[in-house]
Amino acid sequence: MxxxxxxxxxxxxxxxxxxxxxxxxxxxxxxxxxxxxxxxxxxxxxxxxxxxxxxxxxxxxxxxxxxxxxxxxxxxxxxxxxxxxxxxxxxxxxxxxxxxxxxxxxxxxxxxxxxxxxxxxxxxxxxxxxxxPVVADLFDRYADVFIAQMMQVAACNALHPIEQRACRWLLFAHDRSGDEPIRLTQETLAQMLGVQRTTISAVARSLQDSGLIHIGRGRVEVLDRPGLEKRACECHDAVEAHFRRVLPKVAD
Structure with missing residues (x-):
């Protein structure tokens, strides 16, 4: 349905x-x-x-x-x-x-x-x-942030290696899931990032072996957020900084 x-x-x-x-x-x-x-x-x-x-x-x-x-x-x-x-x-x-x-x-x-x-x-x-006008302004500001995210993702996909891109996505997901595990399969992450499942599996194993994440059945748990941030590119921080400037009340 x-x-x-x-x-x-x-x-x-x-x-x-x-x-x-x-x-x-x-x-x-x-x-x-x-x-x-x-x-x-x-x-x-x-x-x-x-x-x-x-x-x-x-x-x-x-x-x-x-x-x-x-x-x-x-x-x-x-x-x-x-x-x-x-x-x-x-x-x-x-x-x-x-x-x-x-x-x-x-x-x-x-x-x-x-x-x-x-x-x-x-x-x-x-x-x-x-x-x-208040509602219109809020959605206009969000549209600006949304376009900024798409621009940053386009640059990220073109310039950064797959491990950094995967870490960037996990950071975005962790922002939204909080302390709960991220409900995600490696197959889905591979599709979203445009790479083979075997490539994502290798990245996931490396991150898990480093103690940054734990991989379960259809779930990913972030164990070391600061460590994951160090392995990611600058794209997550760039989008978040723009978000805080444009939508400070939403970013609180």
Whole structure:
């Protein structure tokens, strides 16, 4: 069942249901600004590998991930290969920069780490932006950060060795998962970074042998964050520094 089809269930309930503050864009809004958007937000449960939209699709819904939930924006080649252009977690929105009307997506959005997300019809989000300059400014600033991330990832993929690139991705994922293990397979990481599974396996073994991570079945646990940062390239820190400048309230 697609994420859009699950919207008919209504908001997810129970003690495990996260508050609006579980997404840092929503948490950064003043109460009056949040009040203009909250009536349209529906909590959905996104399974791993769910395709939220594909290249050429009209992006009808915008998703705001909560907690460790994470999605990848992928470029898909003519022969079906995928490579990650950006990663979106609780700091942002998936589809939030798309305006109402038929403006097709350029890439594919896929859930990598499952969990909750708030979902809002993109047309409704645009209406709220038009009524609330505060909401519009927040999403405009996030769009700037999102583009910066894509630019940095493009440079990283072209210039840096695979171990540094893998460490960069693990740092991004660890930012969003906190102390919880990252729910990720080596096959998925290999697909996102555009390399063979055997290449990622060798990198993962090296990082594990160095005591930086522990690899489980479909899970990666970060054991030594400072050590992982030393093995990574500068790309993670560059994006985070820009994020803090442009969206300081979200970065808190």
């Amino acid at each position: 697609s994420a859009t089809a699950r919207l008919s269930r209504g908001a997810a309930g129970g003690e495990d249901a996260p508050p609006f503050s579980a997404n840092r864009l929503l948490a950064a809004l003043r109460p009056d600004a949040l009040e203009t958007l909250s009536p349209y937000l529906i909590l959905v449960d996104l399974p791993q590998d769910e395709v939220l939209f594909d290249a050429g699709d009209d992006v009808e819904h915008t998703y705001l991930p909560c907690g460790p939930t994470q999605a990848s924006l992928l470029v898909v080649t003519s022969d079906g290969q995928e490579i990650e252009a950006a990663s979106i977690g609780h700091e942002g929105a998936i589809g939030g920069m798309v305006s109402a009307g038929f403006k097709p997506a350029y890439g594919r959005a896929v859930v990598r780490v499952p969990g909750y997300a708030f979902c809002v019809p993109t047309a409704r989000l645009e209406e709220v932006k038009n009524r609330s």
